[in-house]
Amino acid sequence: MKGRVTGEVTGTVTGTVPAAQTGGVTATAKAKGTGTVARHPFAVVAAVVVALLLVVPTLVVVPISFTGKASFVFPPDSWSLRWYGNLFSDSRWTSALRRSLWIALLSSVLATTVGTAASVGLTRWRRRRWAAAARALLLVPVFVPAIVLAIGIYTVFGSLGLLGTVTGFVLAHASLGVPFVVISVTAVLQSFDVQLERAAESLGAGRWAVFRQITLPLILPGVLAGALFAFVASFDEILVSLFIKSPFLETFPIRVYQSVDNDTDPTVAAASTLVLVVTTLVILVAVRISTLRTRRLGT
Amino acid sequence: MATTQDVGADRRAGPPAPAAPRARRSRFDALLLIPALLLILGVVGYPFVVSVIDSFVKVEGRQHAYAWITANPVYLRIIGRTFLTSVVAVVLCVLLAYPYAYVMVLAGRRIRLVLTVAVLVPFWVSGLVRTFAWVILLQSGGPVDRLLPFLGRDGLLHTQTAVLVGLVQVLLPFMILPLYNSMQSIDRRLLQAAESLGARQTVAFFRVVVPLSAPGAGAGALLVFVTSLGIYVLAQILGSPATSMIGSVVYTQTSQLNNTGRAAALSLSMLAGAVVLIGAAYLLFRLVPGARRAG
Structure with a gap:
């Protein structure tokens, strides 16, 4: 039961949903005519309302980012592009943005490297109990409230002089990104045919050659999706970042937060719109990659 | 293997x-x-x-951290409020997620894709951005205030309701995704069987779908609950000192007063409470006969 619960969580945190949805269509149900949506009007209405609740409120930041006045009045009565001008000329915003992209890139690379190696190890390790324990340990960052982790990280980084350093941010963000990589890479590894590796080995390929030429190309969609998720996880991270920041090193979300908290400057709406657009694009790419995977392996 | x-x-x-x-x-x-x-x-x-x-x-202000917590009932009250808010958020998420996931499972390919994207994109779009959107919507004189002026005299921003609305909207995908995953694996013939034996749709839903998707609901509830307990930024932006949750106290104690012992004690008390509560929920769940058979 407990195992099932964690399975449900880990299966869905990354791109497993779109993967599943392209594969199995409701063939049996359709043929028998049972359980179609039309028979559940209440559920349909509720689902539409929930879908609107999920998507629509956030879109309000877009018109505000084009407002002509220095206020959050909605709907705006005049329009301008000056908040975007602000966003890309004010050095507080630009340097925070550049730094966040850099930290997200580095921590995504680190999380993807160690996470992929660990996933290969996890699926191959013969002692299944130990492997299960190791997997649980690697997923801990998802299951413990971030605030609990943040205090410890603050204390330890403080004593190591890592507060307000890029190294500190990369280490913290990478460890928060590892679970996403492990989940998405172990998912592809499960449908991976070990015989292919054996064949390559029997033809004389060394370990590294087998990994480079056989394993990696086949699990690449999972690795890339994991890397994107780790990137977004870092680029978005705010709580731990608030604890380990310094006045000299702030990330983009910290800038957004301080701006929302302190002033009514629509530049933050422009920044939010930017984040909205970029994240949506990245996620659509990640979803596309993971559906490509099922199409190639599944059918 | x-x-x-x-x-x-x-x-x-x-x-x-x-x-x-x-x-x-x-x-x-x-x-x-x-x-x-x-x-x-x-x-x-x-x-x-x-x-x-x-x-x-650590001894801070001549007091051990746990002694400090017990000596200040205000912190116990804040811990209590944090738990209550999180539990309410979980319940609301379950209620909203069930119909959504069910329609996702039953719908045809195209509608399902739309519903999937509608839940995946918010799942990954910064919670901070979505919280900020609620500031615009709930502010005094904002759209919600104008449409439903009876809800609050000065807009809903900086109230407990605002915190809950934001929490539920931000955390809902964490509930829908695991729930959908586990509903999807239910054998549809079970529903047909139930209906052919005379169960009405609603009955079939509550007796077949709900118990069989319970592991997914449990997983989602766990994620929503744990995330909600540790929330800081959202409560800070949408709430007020009167609605403050444990995260705010922990942050103040750590980065403004440098009382890391107290901050740690507070967050660990909360974690211990969470473990007890989750354990109790798990036992309760096992005691329900139908659910046990399903799990």
Whole structure:
């Protein structure tokens, strides 16, 4: 039961949903005519309302980012592009943005490297109990409230002089990104045919050659999706970042937060719109990659 | 996994592979875990142990941290409020997620894709951005205030309701995704069977779908609950000092007063409470006969 619960969580945190949805269509149900949506009007209405609740409120930041006045009045009565001008000329915003992209890139690379190696190890390790324990340990960052982790990280980084350093941010963000990589890479590894590796080995390929030429190309969609998720996880991270920041090193979300908290400057709406657009694009790419995977392996 | 490997070994032509390289390979595979484990143990595990020790050992303001908590009922009240808010958020998420996930499962391919994207994009779009959107919507004189002026005299921003609305909207995808995953694996013929035996749709839903999707709902509830307990930024932006949750106290104690012992003690008390509550929920769930059979 407990195992099932964690399975449900880990299966869905990354791109497993779109993967599943392209594969199995409701063939049996359709043929028998049972359980179609039309028979559940209440559920349909509720689902539409929930879908609107999920998507629509956030879109309000877009018109505000084009407002002509220095206020959050909605709907705006005049329009301008000056908040975007602000966003890309004010050095507080630009340097925070550049730094966040850099930290997200580095921590995504680190999380993807160690996470992929660990996933290969996890699926191959013969002692299944130990492997299960190791997997649980690697997923801990998802299951413990971030605030609990943040205090410890603050204390330890403080004593190591890592507060307000890029190294500190990369280490913290990478460890928060590892679970996403492990989940998405172990998912592809499960449908991976070990015989292919054996064949390559029997033809004389060394370990590294087998990994480079056989394993990696086949699990690449999972690795890339994991890397994107780790990137977004870092680029978005705010709580731990608030604890380990310094006045000299702030990330983009910290800038957004301080701006929302302190002033009514629509530049933050422009920044939010930017984040909205970029994240949506990245996620659509990640979803596309993971559906490509099922199409190639599944059918 | 093991069986396919064995079959493969038997089928292989020539002399059977000696046992030694295999064992070595397995050990090598385990070595691949070391960098990731070092990272997690170093950045998450070791600091956690340090905060546990700090919470018991550190003396701040001539007081041990746990003594300080018990001497100040205000903090116990804040812990209580944090739990209550999180539980309400979980309940609301369950109520909203069930119809959504159910329609996702039943819908045709195209509608399902739309519904999937509608839940995946918010799942990954910054919670901070979505929180900020609620500031615009709920502010005094904002759209919600104008449409539903009776809800609050000065807009809903900085109220408990605002915190809950934001929490539910931000965390809902965490509930929908696991729920959908587990509903999707339910054998549709069970529903047909129930209906052919005379159960009405609603009955079939509550007696078949709900128990069989309980593991997914449990997983989602766990994620929503745990995330909600540790929330800081959202409560800070949408709430007020009167609605403050544990995160605010922990942040103030840590980065403004440098009382890491107290901060650790507060967050660990909350974690301990969460573990007890989750354990109780789990036991309760096992005691419900229908649910146990399903799980």
